[in-house]
Amino acid sequence: MTVEGAVALAAGIVAGSIALVGFGLDSAIEGFASVIIIWRFTGHRIHSAAAEDRAQKLVAVQFFLLAPYVGVESVRALAGGRHADHTLAGILLAWGSIVAMPMLGIAKQRIAEQLGSAATKGEGRQNMLCAYLAGALLVGLLGNTWFGAWWLDPAVGLLIAALAVKEGREAWRGEGCCVAVPPGAGPAPDTCDHAGCA
Template identity: 50%
Template sequence: MAVPPVSEARLTALASRIRRVSWASLVWLAVEGVVAIIAGLSTGSIALLGYGLDSAVQSLGSGVIVWRFTGRRIGSAAAEQQAQKIVATSFFLLAPYLIVAALSQLLAGTPSEGSWVGVALAAVGIVLMPLFGRAKRRLGVLAESAATAGEGAQHLICAGLSATILSGLFLNVAFGVWWADPMAALILAAVAVHTGTRTWRGESC
């Protein structure tokens, strides 16, 4: 059976909920990104710096979703496509930096300093990002918005990514396994490319 189109009143109500969730995720990701980037620069952690840049990218994505569901754009198919492309492109811009920086650190054998701040940050991300992710995926499906559902999938991936980063940071801090940090960054780069590709196509991850 064909799925009936979303009514204008229903879409307006969903848009309000989507904006609230997106604003909440934007605020957290902005804080997370700033703290992670500062900690990554101070300790020389490529993974932590990449995690901060990833948070910045996702905060951009949340901002795009707010833009997408504001004013006349709520029912606009063109705005939906633009939102998908912007979110996808932001992930493609992240990957090259991570790959070059991580390989440079691995080849040079230069260890980074441990960061308990990074460990705590990633641990909080494991808890919060699934909440944002599930909410956006559900609302995106209800509003027939691949951009919103795709960004929700990115938040869920971010939760798994937080676990990967957490493992790498903990191994570095607790046991001095320095190469775990750039390896985590390479995983982050691969995830960024995969997520960006699927979002560009309008597919959930």
């Protein structure tokens, strides 16, 4: 994710692509979320319901940090008619993410079930979101390259911002994150009463 984020940010800045920059920022957020999960399962926090809740909220907050920047820049690009340049590096990166991120997300969600961690499952959902965003990004970049559809780039940026808000709200509430209770963590939380558990 570090390489993905660095390449996306560099290629996005060079090409003037807000969607690619947003994708790079999303990758940075995913990397930070992974660090949070490592923190969550270190030392005395392994069986701590409070640490689980704190990690879940920290993962959610990161989605909210991404949305305003990408949303505002996308609106500015649409309003100003700002055209992104073509970027082969961005296209190849998006394609690679479409292939790799679902495998990583599925693996993390399986581990989350074994650990009984909604925070870990939410972090795995970030990887799945990354794959969906990579697909939208690829459509935007190819549309711009092949057909001159410059507006696809900021439109994909708006999609990234909207999905970030949605995922952030669900992660904050623990929706869609039904998992078993961690050993020693006490009674089961009521997060599994929500619809949309994956």
